[in-house]
Amino acid sequence: MKERHFECTLWLPLKPEEIFPFFADAGNLDAITPSWLDFHIVTPKPIEIKTGALIDYKLKVRGLPLRWRTLIRDWEPPHRFVDEQLRGPYRQWIHEHTFEPQDGGTLARDVVRYAVPFDFIAHPLFVRRDIEKIFAFRQQALKEKFGGNT
Numbered sequence: 815m816k817e818r819h820f821e822c823t824l825w826l827p828l829k830p831e832e833i834f835p836f837f838a839d840a841g842n843l844d845a846i847t848p849s850w851l852d853f854h855i856v857t858p859k860p861i862e863i864k865t866g867a868l869i870d871y872k873l874k875v876r877g878l879p880l881r882w883r884t885l886i887r888d889w890e891p892p893h894r895f896v897d898e899q900l901r902g903p904y905r906q907w908i909h910e911h912t913f914e915p916q917d918g919g920t921l922a923r924d925v926v927r928y929a930v931p932f933d934f935i936a937h938p939l940f941v942r943r944d945i946e947k948i949f950a951f952r953q954q955a956l957k958e959k960f961g962g963n964t
Contacts, residue, residue: 815905816933820926820945824953826960830913830920833960834892837911838863843871845959848951851875865889868900875903876940905929922956924949 840861847853856870867886882902899907906929
């Protein structure tokens with residue numbers, strides 16, 4: 815299994831304590847997920863986000879309907895959390911979110927370690943580009959919500 819790495823950062827003009835509550839509400843995932851993924855949370859709301867929480871989603875990847883189950887592996891408000899795919903399209907998906915005070919605001923960082931089936935074909939043809947597009951959308955949505963720049 816070939817593990818891949820994706821990372822992006824975004825500076826936001828608010829403190830981690832002001833930004834983190836947005837991420838602590840699973841319902842806000844819709845606002846930072848592109849509509850072409852047809853993303854829906856299946857887990858009944860309200861969802862208490864904490865270490866060990868499970869969240870189920872339905873989405874479409876390239877038109878293919880999928881189910882995704884996430885485990886909140888680490889929960890350290892207001893500075894860090896890690897979600898890990900337990901079921902979904904990836905062989906591995908571990909997504910670390912960090913919120914670091916910087917220059918009077920917050921450096922929000924996403925680090926994803928992932929692996930896909932048939933990596934040698936799937937990754938260069940569409941997986942890498944899809945991930946880049948998803949996170950570009952996410953960053954734009956966060957800039958619109960909180961202000962800031964890359």
